[in-house]
Amino acid sequence: MNLLIVVRKFVLFGLLVAVVLAKPRVAVGEEKGFEPLLGDNAPQLWRGYAKEGWPVGWELENGVLARVAGGGDIMTVEEYADFELRLDWKISPGGNSGIIYRISTGDEQPYYSGMEYQVLDDEKHSNGKNLLTSAGSLYDLYARSEAATTKVGDWNEARIVVRGNKIEHWLNGKKVVACEIGSDDWNSRLAKSKFATWPKFAKNRQGHISLQDHGNLVWYRNIRIKRLCEKK
Template identity: 45%
Template sequence: MSLIGRAFLLGVVAALTSLSPLAAAPGPWKTLFDGKSTDAWRGYGRDAFPTDVWRVENGELKTIEGVKDPVDIITKDKYRDFELELEWKIKPGGNSGIIYRVAELPKPSETWHSGPEMQVLDDEKHKDGLDPKTSAGALYGLVAPTGKTLNPPGQWNKVRLVVKGSHVEHWLNGKKVVEADLASPEIKALIAASKFKAYPRFAQEREGHVALQFHGDEVAYRNVRIRILDK
């Protein structure tokens, strides 16, 4: 092999080995909600989709506001390392969340007792919007979003969520607003100083369900899809 060819080959190898964990080739996209079917979902703690509290309307997956017992929905499948995309729209003053690597724990339990959350919120009219760490796009209660552009209630906001090992990224309307290492001493210290310290399984799952939270308010989701990131 010539010196030029050898140099080129070494350069290619170096480039490949220097790729970050998030640069691994992803698998094909899987649709989780196509505007019609809820087959990919069921209620948390339930065997079936909770039609008493969620419905499909005009191509949107929506909560039924005003019900007595709100129920989060979770994917039937569990996911380890993945990229999730969706859009959400909320009413004025509304609150919801996208929770990931959820373990289905014995009752009474909630999805957020095990899974970290990307906050879905009307920052202007909900009290959680006063604290950056609980505002829209945040790693709820732990890391505030930076540089975000948030569309108002009644308009769609686009999410990209990347979870790879202990590394997570929250993207909102095309901007990366949170990047965190859930295994880092900094995040562990934040958890220990938060309400999550009461839940020993919080942020400990290596694999789990994706959940859409019903916090009592009307929220709509659409164009929900996921793809696996290579190990």
């Protein structure tokens, strides 16, 4: 092969690689259909559970929402029915928190009505010894299918997809929970759980989303949500 042709192909390949590497990452909030929940208007999008206004103990700085002191759970002002929620979370050593969705107000705790995506340090917290209550699980009902957390102190990427009665939990790019409210499997698990006698649990077709104050340091960032239309 002609040496000049080889050189030209090599240069062209190098330019192509440079263009790909230089391509900017899609910014949070620019993903099609997603609404950012930690932008400049975050104080208008969140409130304390059973409280008015921004709760004490939660701080927002440089796009990172942190639970730094006791103040109770924080929740979205708006309610969501079918949605895809994406966010990053980071937990302190031995820490525990959760993302609770389709919650209603008026109860002592958000988890009396909503389902929980567990946020946890699996290694140092006792809940990590039980797969039903480990990070990424649908708390006390569906264990995550595999371990996928990063080391404590690093960020984890979470996705929660809720469409009608179908639920998916994702952890660092892996689908770790898939279930359906009202299915035989769901009903069997529910009957054996602590939620069996809770009249409001998992009954809402829409509700707020709450981040749990469980008494530990926890950080959230890049929170965004996409409203979905239920497939007929």
